[in-house]
Amino acid sequence: MGDTQRQRLEAREEAILAAAASLFSESGVDGTRMAEIARKAAVAEGTVYLYYKNKHELLEAVVDRFWRELTKGAKAAVTSNAPLSQQLTELASYHLHSLIDDFKMVEITSRARQRHGEPGRQLPQIREYVRVFDLIMQRGIASGELEASTPAWQMRDVFYGTLEHSARTLVLRKQPFDSSVIDNLLSLFDGYRLKHAPAKQDSGSKQAALELLQQLESEISRW
Amino acid sequence: MGDTQRQRLEAREEAILAAAASLFSESGVDGTRMAEIARKAAVAEGTVYLYYKNKHELLEAVVDRFWRELTKGAKAAVTSNAPLSQQLTELASYHLHSLIDDFKMVEITSRARQRHGEPGRQLPQIREYVRVFDLIMQRGIASGELEASTPAWQMRDVFYGTLEHSARTLVLRKQPFDSSVIDNLLSLFDGYRLKHAPAKQDSGSKQAALELLQQLESEISRW
Amino acid sequence: MGDTQRQRLEAREEAILAAAASLFSESGVDGTRMAEIARKAAVAEGTVYLYYKNKHELLEAVVDRFWRELTKGAKAAVTSNAPLSQQLTELASYHLHSLIDDFKMVEITSRARQRHGEPGRQLPQIREYVRVFDLIMQRGIASGELEASTPAWQMRDVFYGTLEHSARTLVLRKQPFDSSVIDNLLSLFDGYRLKHAPAKQDSGSKQAALELLQQLESEISRW
Amino acid sequence: MGDTQRQRLEAREEAILAAAASLFSESGVDGTRMAEIARKAAVAEGTVYLYYKNKHELLEAVVDRFWRELTKGAKAAVTSNAPLSQQLTELASYHLHSLIDDFKMVEITSRARQRHGEPGRQLPQIREYVRVFDLIMQRGIASGELEASTPAWQMRDVFYGTLEHSARTLVLRKQPFDSSVIDNLLSLFDGYRLKHAPAKQDSGSKQAALELLQQLESEISRW
DNA sequence: GATGAATGAGAGTTCATTCAT
DNA sequence: CATGAATGAACTCTCATTCAT
Numbered sequence: 045m046g047d048t049q050r051q052r053l054e055a056r057e058e059a060i061l062a063a064a065a066s067l068f069s070e071s072g073v074d075g076t077r078m079a080e081i082a083r084k085a086a087v088a089e090g091t092v093y094l095y096y097k098n099k100h101e102l103l104e105a106v107v108d109r110f111w112r113e114l115t116k117g118a119k120a121a122v123t124s125n126a127p128l129s130q131q132l133t134e135l136a137s138y139h140l141h142s143l144i145d146d147f148k149m150v151e152i153t154s155r156a157r158q159r160h161g162e163p164g165r166q167l168p169q170i171r172e173y174v175r176v177f178d179l180i181m182q183r184g185i186a187s188g189e190l191e192a193s194t195p196a197w198q199m200r201d202v203f204y205g206t207l208e209h210s211a212r213t214l215v216l217r218k219q220p221f222d223s224s225v226i227d228n229l230l231s232l233f234d235g236y237r238l239k240h241a242p243a244k245q246d247s248g249s250k251q252a253a254l255e256l257l258q259q260l261e262s263e264i265s266r267w
Numbered sequence: 268m269g270d271t272q273r274q275r276l277e278a279r280e281e282a283i284l285a286a287a288a289s290l291f292s293e294s295g296v297d298g299t300r301m302a303e304i305a306r307k308a309a310v311a312e313g314t315v316y317l318y319y320k321n322k323h324e325l326l327e328a329v330v331d332r333f334w335r336e337l338t339k340g341a342k343a344a345v346t347s348n349a350p351l352s353q354q355l356t357e358l359a360s361y362h363l364h365s366l367i368d369d370f371k372m373v374e375i376t377s378r379a380r381q382r383h384g385e386p387g388r389q390l391p392q393i394r395e396y397v398r399v400f401d402l403i404m405q406r407g408i409a410s411g412e413l414e415a416s417t418p419a420w421q422m423r424d425v426f427y428g429t430l431e432h433s434a435r436t437l438v439l440r441k442q443p444f445d446s447s448v449i450d451n452l453l454s455l456f457d458g459y460r461l462k463h464a465p466a467k468q469d470s471g472s473k474q475a476a477l478e479l480l481q482q483l484e485s486e487i488s489r490w
Numbered sequence: 491m492g493d494t495q496r497q498r499l500e501a502r503e504e505a506i507l508a509a510a511a512s513l514f515s516e517s518g519v520d521g522t523r524m525a526e527i528a529r530k531a532a533v534a535e536g537t538v539y540l541y542y543k544n545k546h547e548l549l550e551a552v553v554d555r556f557w558r559e560l561t562k563g564a565k566a567a568v569t570s571n572a573p574l575s576q577q578l579t580e581l582a583s584y585h586l587h588s589l590i591d592d593f594k595m596v597e598i599t600s601r602a603r604q605r606h607g608e609p610g611r612q613l614p615q616i617r618e619y620v621r622v623f624d625l626i627m628q629r630g631i632a633s634g635e636l637e638a639s640t641p642a643w644q645m646r647d648v649f650y651g652t653l654e655h656s657a658r659t660l661v662l663r664k665q666p667f668d669s670s671v672i673d674n675l676l677s678l679f680d681g682y683r684l685k686h687a688p689a690k691q692d693s694g695s696k697q698a699a700l701e702l703l704q705q706l707e708s709e710i711s712r713w
Numbered sequence: 714m715g716d717t718q719r720q721r722l723e724a725r726e727e728a729i730l731a732a733a734a735s736l737f738s739e740s741g742v743d744g745t746r747m748a749e750i751a752r753k754a755a756v757a758e759g760t761v762y763l764y765y766k767n768k769h770e771l772l773e774a775v776v777d778r779f780w781r782e783l784t785k786g787a788k789a790a791v792t793s794n795a796p797l798s799q800q801l802t803e804l805a806s807y808h809l810h811s812l813i814d815d816f817k818m819v820e821i822t823s824r825a826r827q828r829h830g831e832p833g834r835q836l837p838q839i840r841e842y843v844r845v846f847d848l849i850m851q852r853g854i855a856s857g858e859l860e861a862s863t864p865a866w867q868m869r870d871v872f873y874g875t876l877e878h879s880a881r882t883l884v885l886r887k888q889p890f891d892s893s894v895i896d897n898l899l900s901l902f903d904g905y906r907l908k909h910a911p912a913k914q915d916s917g918s919k920q921a922a923l924e925l926l927q928q929l930e931s932e933i934s935r936w
Numbered sequence: 937g938a939t940g941a942a943t944g945a946g947a948g949t950t951c952a953t954t955c956a957t
Numbered sequence: 958c959a960t961g962a963a964t965g966a967a968c969t970c971t972c973a974t975t976c977a978t
Binding site for chain 4: 648653
Binding site for chain 5: 757
């Protein structure tokens with residue numbers, strides 16, 4: 045019975061989140077009243093406040109949930125044993141599809157970052173999501189598939205930033221998808237790829253790279 | 268006398284815009300009351316409504332003004348006779364600097380795009396700004412400095428998106444600037460650059476490219 | 491417990507109406523702020539809007555309530571078994587007294603009828619009130635106490651209009667009442683009264699009149 | 714040239730009054746902004762305040778003008794040498810027509826009477842208009858055409874009030890006119906008319922009546 | 937006298953949040 | 958835990974009125 049109880053609570057929480065997500069997407073954050081969310085979630089207004097301290101926390105939870113779901117998919121795209129280029133392709137495809145489909149959520153995310161006086165904060169789940177992109181870059185470097193001279197975060201910025209901006213472009217053009225964006229990005233990434241076997245690595249850094257690689261693989265495998 | 272009158276009106280409008288811009292940046296859009304803006308601009312509350320129909324239109328005007336100023340600077344960075352790579356470097360540097368310095372404005376921009384039921388609209392001045400990036404890519408293609416097989420808008424997405432995302436990264440790390448981001452981006456763009464003189468172009472497309480180039484140069488020179 | 495709840499709601503609604511009525515009468519509609527009404531009714535400002543969508547609807551409710559109360563009194567004056575002339579006297583007396591006592595309400599009523607673009611509307615409760623006057627005229631005609639050649643509504647206009655205008659006259663003169671107005675009106679109504687037994691009525695119309703009379707009596711008895 | 718100046722001033726004043734009257738009728742007093750009136754009158758906003766201290770005084774002026782015009786027509790209807798009943802008929806007809814045609818003005822009049830704290834005031838021009846009705850009743854009494862036992866003001870209340878109320882009835886029914894209302898009223902007034910020559914009046918009161926009659930006739934002739 | 941930009945008090949209204957039931 | 962009526966601070970916006978030109 046305690047289980048039933050807990051399940052009911054979680055179902056309620058999920059209902060509120062889903063209602064809020066759909067209304068925020070549809071009418072914007074300011075255009076959505078707490079009363080509407082409660083009605084759509086079939087709970088009383090006050091009940092929402094039992095689960096979330098205020099509207100902003102609810103907004104953050106909605107955004108969090110969105111990126112958590114996204115993170116799951118991104119991890120799945122990257123966990124295979126396929127070669128790096130294929131994994132990048134899959135991740136890029138997944139990312140671009142997701143951003144286009146839920147572009148409203150991307151905008152709402154930037155809304156969630158803005159809080160009264162504070163400077164723009166990074167929400168934890170987004171950090172986690174971006175971390176998937178970082179890890180794949182780091183692994184590429186560690187495995188020697190990507191050159192080590194460019195920091196992983198810069199490759200990630202190219203990868204992530206390009207796709208985000210292309211998503212905006214495609215959404216504005218009302219195009220549902222464009223795979224050539226991914227082709228272009230991947231061929232660009234060839235510039236980062238080592239053409240030859242990684243020459244002349246001194247054994248110290250080689251060792252370090254191997255350890256890092258093992259660490260990364262282990263982290264990825266825990267997903 | 269008409270001049271003095273007009274000047275006073277414009278000064279007032281500018282004062283309101285400046286006040287709004289600074290307060291929106293400082294406290295966010297929701298955290299700023301129309302009364303505050305009026306006080307900071309040293310006008311009466313009602314006066315603001317003489318110039319802008321409501322808070323949202325004022326917000327749009329603030330955002331518009333920001334991107335208009337940015338556009339001026341971007342055009343300046345691109346108007347020289349310097350080689351493409353140097354122009355790209357300058358544009359990238361200007362863009363990255365600007366986004367970092369006024370990162371709040373970037374966030375506010377996404378706020379301005381969100382209006383009640385409407386989907387995310389593109390504000391005209393941003394379009395104009397992005398157009399500067401498009402033009403330099405198009406010119407590079409027309410002049411044969413960039414390969415023609417990748418659409419200009421995709422190169423632009425890489426260029427613009429990478430820098431935007433890097434700006435976010437740097438702001439989150441509280442770094443004021445990082446030139447290596449630009450170096451990285453430029454060296455990546457080598458992948459788009461033709462290594463040899465553009466060989467084997469049939470005379471028809473050559474002719475077309477020349478015409479396009481002249482057209483672009485003429486447009487740029489009019490800035 | 492539902493009862494207690496409902497009673498509290500109704501008490502609150504009544505408190506708001508009473509507060510509004512008294513303030514509208516005292517200071518006029520424009521001279522009364524919603525905040526004042528809320529304070530006088532001992533509720534929060536927002537609470538008023540829980541019961542009435544806006545100031546105009548509150549005004550209409552106030553006016554409605556006034557005429558509903560008036561209607562009750564008017565019906566009581568007319569329900570007796572007394573002869574027509576006595577009932578008319580009582581109704582006239584009640585009407586005149588009421589209009590004089592709450593003359594402000596009569597003026598406010600005309601204010602309630604005016605809404606932005608719309609032409610003057612007839613508020614339902616006033617129609618109901620006037621209907622009491624109509625019914626007594628119709629009954630008089632049906633019973634043969636009043637001549638049938640003048641339409642009931644014209645008799646009613648004489649009756650109602652004269653009293654309303656006399657009320658204005660008396661209020662302007664600051665007289666609390668003047669029974670001679672009623673005497674005059676009643677003696678004038680002798681002109682409508684059949685001096686003899688209704689002669690020469692053909693049996694058909696007689697029958698119709700009887701049926702109408704029964705119908706009217708039945709409607710009145712249901713009050 | 715002074716004349717031209719004065720004429721321009723008067724033309725302006727008239728333009729403002731006309732604009733206000735038409736807008737008040739069309740959109741109600743609250744629904745009309747001073748700026749609209751100024752625009753329609755083709756003057757600047759501030760100019761209106763050179764002629765009228767505030768909106769309420771402008772409203773009063775509009776109402777005043779309306780009743781002044783009405784008074785002219787009413788006097789014309791009554792100045793003839795025709796017998797009383799015919800004069801009454803003409804006055805009633807004129808009154809009823811006017812009220813129906815400009816019913817909005819009647820409502821606006823009651824609006825003009827309401828000022829913040831004050832009780833309902835009588836506007837001077839309405840008093841003047843009603844006075845026309847009083848005078849014809851007084852004259853009828855003095856000339857012996859109406860019985861002296863009912864005060865003139867009561868007869869006037871019957872006459873005026875009935876017509877006013879009938880006007881409302883007809884407006885609500887969207888009827889442009891109904892002459893039977895006047896027939897009914899006139900035949901009712903037969904109840905006030907002396908059937909025989911005024912018998913047995915003592916010479917004193919007879920003398921007084923004659924003097925009053927002369928006085929009234931003189932006043933009427935001065936119209 | 938005429939203008940119309942500027943004023944600013946004050947209005948109605950909203951809605952996130954609370955709390956007695 | 959759940960409710961939803963009640964709250965009231967704070968908002969945007971209006972518009973009659975003023976006054977420098």
